[in-house]
Amino acid sequence: MEKSFGKTTVLKDLNFTVAPGERVTLIGPSGSGKTTILRLVMTLEELTGGYIFVDGEPLTHTEKNGKRVELPSKTTRAMTTRIGMVFQQFNLFPNMTVLENIIEAPIHVLGRSKADAVAEAKSLLDKVGLADKADEHPTRLSGGQQQRVAIARALAMSPEILLLDEVTSALDPELVGDVLGVLRDIAETTDITMLLVTHEMQFAREVSHRVMMFDGGQVLEEGPPDQIFNNPQHERTRTFLSSVQ
Amino acid sequence: MTDNVTTLLNSLPQLWEGIQTTLILTIAGSIGTIIIAIILGLAMTSPHGWMRIPARIIVEFFRGTSLLVQIFWLFYVFPLLGVELDPLMCGIGALSLNYGAYSAEVVRSSIKTVNPGQWEAAIALSLSPARRMIRVIFPQAWALMIPSLATLLIQLLKGTAVVFFITLSDLTDKIQQLRQSTGDTVFAFTVGLVIYFVIAWLIQELMNLLERQATKRLGRRRPNSRSDRREARRDARAESKREAGATTVPGPSSGNVGYGGAL
Numbered sequence: 001m002e003k004s005f006g007k008t009t010v011l012k013d014l015n016f017t018v019a020p021g022e023r024v025t026l027i028g029p030s031g032s033g034k035t036t037i038l039r040l041v042m043t044l045e046e047l048t049g050g051y052i053f054v055d056g057e058p059l060t061h062t063e064k065n066g067k068r069v070e071l072p073s074k075t076t077r078a079m080t081t082r083i084g085m086v087f088q089q090f091n092l093f094p095n096m097t098v099l100e101n102i103i104e105a106p107i108h109v110l111g112r113s114k115a116d117a118v119a120e121a122k123s124l125l126d127k128v129g130l131a132d133k134a135d136e137h138p139t140r141l142s143g144g145q146q147q148r149v150a151i152a153r154a155l156a157m158s159p160e161i162l163l164l165d166e167v168t169s170a171l172d173p174e175l176v177g178d179v180l181g182v183l184r185d186i187a188e189t190t191d192i193t194m195l196l197v198t199h200e201m202q203f204a205r206e207v208s209h210r211v212m213m214f215d216g217g218q219v220l221e222e223g224p225p226d227q228i229f230n231n232p233q234h235e236r237t238r239t240f241l242s243s244v245q
Numbered sequence: 246m247t248d249n250v251t252t253l254l255n256s257l258p259q260l261w262e263g264i265q266t267t268l269i270l271t272i273a274g275s276i277g278t279i280i281i282a283i284i285l286g287l288a289m290t291s292p293h294g295w296m297r298i299p300a301r302i303i304v305e306f307f308r309g310t311s312l313l314v315q316i317f318w319l320f321y322v323f324p325l326l327g328v329e330l331d332p333l334m335c336g337i338g339a340l341s342l343n344y345g346a347y348s349a350e351v352v353r354s355s356i357k358t359v360n361p362g363q364w365e366a367a368i369a370l371s372l373s374p375a376r377r378m379i380r381v382i383f384p385q386a387w388a389l390m391i392p393s394l395a396t397l398l399i400q401l402l403k404g405t406a407v408v409f410f411i412t413l414s415d416l417t418d419k420i421q422q423l424r425q426s427t428g429d430t431v432f433a434f435t436v437g438l439v440i441y442f443v444i445a446w447l448i449q450e451l452m453n454l455l456e457r458q459a460t461k462r463l464g465r466r467r468p469n470s471r472s473d474r475r476e477a478r479r480d481a482r483a484e485s486k487r488e489a490g491a492t493t494v495p496g497p498s499s500g501n502v503g504y505g506g507a508l
Binding site for chain 2: 042043044073077078080081083084085087089091092093094095096104105108109137138139140150153154157
């Protein structure tokens with residue numbers, strides 16, 4: 001894949017594969033392009049070059065007669081139902097209650113019945129420890145609670161791929177634990193493929209199968225967490241890790 | 246003065262007729278304004294040029310030409326083109342187009358002001374563009390646009406006075422008649438001011454109500470609302486009480502000290 005904003009190229013000749021069920025953490029200094037990768041996969045940014053495939057199927061662009069053509073937006077939207085994303089700023093819809101936030105897309109995108117969606121939403125809320133908050137407005141919840149609702153909302157779409165973009169960065173330190181606990185639970189009990197951008201190195205070490213160190217839009221090095229954290233090959237990785245730990 | 250009051254009382258039925266015309270123009274004009282504003286405002290936020298550019302041209306055209314000339318066009322020029330409209334329709338049409346163009350800009354900018362994270366979350370949930378707008382973006386933009394719309398609708402009320410030029414007898418016209426029959430310019434125009442002011446005030450109250458509802462649906466209150474200030478005072482009182490409690494002798498009695506004689 002390739003991505004540029006105007007004349008600034010953020011990602012160039014980047015090529016990587018994530019296996020089904022694999023949990024990959026992207027680390028690196030800010031501006032290294034790791035969040036951009038998640039945003040490209042979620043189709044929040046336009047891919048300016050190259051292709052993204054989900055389970056072998058093209059996401060936004062495909063090759064036709066040797067030319068790179070954009071897929072119809074409906075096709076892309078059908079593909080994105082398989083991908084969920086949780087944001088740094090939660091981005092819950094303030095005009096809906098917690099429950100409405102969760103059931104909106106399952107009902108109107110996946111065509112589930114309201115009863116099914118509500119039952120599923122309640123069990124997810126239970127899972128994230130917020131069963132009693134279903135009828136609250138998101139603005140009445142703490143940051144940590146909002147983020148757990150956002151996780152439940154993403155899971156309600158039964159995604160095959162979950163993108164987590166610095167999901168604890170906007171939280172007060174004492175609320176981080178709850179959110180990480182929920183994510184750890186998801187990692188242990190489901191086989192959802194995860195792509196994480198995080199500064200929580202301990203967490204990354206615990207849940208991920210693979211860590212990719214980015215710098216300047218390139219993969220500097222990658223490997224199992226133990227290798228990257230204990231025995232980084234690159235000087236750049238070493239200085240980065242010592243600056244965040 | 247008593248003569249004036251008598252004349253006023255006698256001309257009340259006519260004044261009421263004028264008020265009715267003004268109200269019909271204001272209400273129908275406001276509805277037309279909001280419909281046109283939403284259509285043009287949404288079109289102006291479209292990523293497609295074929296929607297955005299014509300909408301932008303229509304808005305600039307109706308904002309950039311005078312309301313009076315637009316009314317004259319509908320009333321005097323349209324019949325020459327074979328389209329006869331009655332004066333009331335001309336008034337409502339011109340008011341809707343003119344204020345709708347201004348309001349479209351309010352709709353557009355409010356939609357653009359909604360946090361980009363809301364769009365992104367809606368895309369991440371694969372909501373269709375229509376669903377995104379109707380369920381997520383517009384309800385939030387609506388709360389933002391109401392204060393500016395209130396101002397424009399009050400402007401519209403005052404703008405209704407120009408229909409006087411196309412043979413409609415509205416409040417302004419009746420006030421003129423009152424002035425002629427009383428011969429008292431100050432009195433007649435003061436009555437006019439008061440009546441316009443009362444209608445404007447009613448519009449403002451209605452829009453305040455809508456704004457309260459819209460912000461409540463977003464789970465928050467209007468910034469610096471009365472209930473916000475009340476809550477701040479309550480917090481301040483609780484705070485000072487806590488401090489007062491802390492400075493007195495701690496122990497089981499400190500609660501009583503804090504509450505003072507009220508217990």
